[in-house]
Amino acid sequence: MCNRIPPSGHPEVNLRPLVRGDAGHWYACLMQPGVREHTSWQLSSVDDLAPLFDALETPRAPTQIRMAVVDRAGALVGSIGFHSIQWPHGTAEIAYELCPAYWGRGIASALCQSVSRWALAAFGWHRIQACVLDTNVASAAVLRHCGFQHEGRLRHFRQVRGVARDFDVYGLIVADVGTASG
Structure with a gap:
């Protein structure tokens, strides 16, 4: 597994490893209005993040990779990474969130593009997908x-706070990287 951290692709933020000490700030970001309703996180307390940190800290080939998005002062303002990693198949699902105070500046696009291209190259993956609430x-x-x-569209794909919701699936394959804008 590659331990490098990719560049953020945006001058207002940096990436660093997400660590257990980030749990409180990350939980606060995930619970902000505007973030919560657009994600499928099933969280009732900061303790619900513990299994994710356990998965991130495993010595085996990880099924999740997650990085903290931090502002210039080092404050956590979101996260980005991959889950559902299938190493034998060279695939993973990207997920990200950003605190609303950082929306509308091109940060999410820069992060997504930088991290996706990095992962395809660094890990030799063939495909990255994203499942997004419709x-x-x-x-x-x-x-x-x-x-x-x-x-x-994946109908009733995931439960979101007790309700089966539809998700749109997006895919990026290695051949698409040359066609991305930006």
Whole structure:
């Protein structure tokens, strides 16, 4: 596994490893209005993040990779990374969130593009996908800007706070990287 951290691609933020000490700040970001309703996180307390940190700290080939997004002062303002990593198949699902105070500046697009290209090259993956709530128009625009192709709708794909919701799936394959804008 590659331990490097990619560049953020945006001058207002940096990436660093996400560590257990970030749990409180990360939870606060995930619970902010505007973030919570666009994600499928099933969190009722900061303790619900513990299994994710356990997965990040495993000595085996990880099924998750997650990085903290920090502002110039070093404060956590979001995260980005991969889950559902299938090493034998060279695939993973990207996920990210950003505190609303940082929306509308091109940060999410820069992060998504930089981290996706880095992962394809660093890990030799063939495909990265994203599953986005069908109501999350902003995230869908970020993915399209980064060269992800809309592949369809997954009806009642995941439970979101007790309700089966539809998700749109977007995919990026190595051949698409040269066609991404930005």
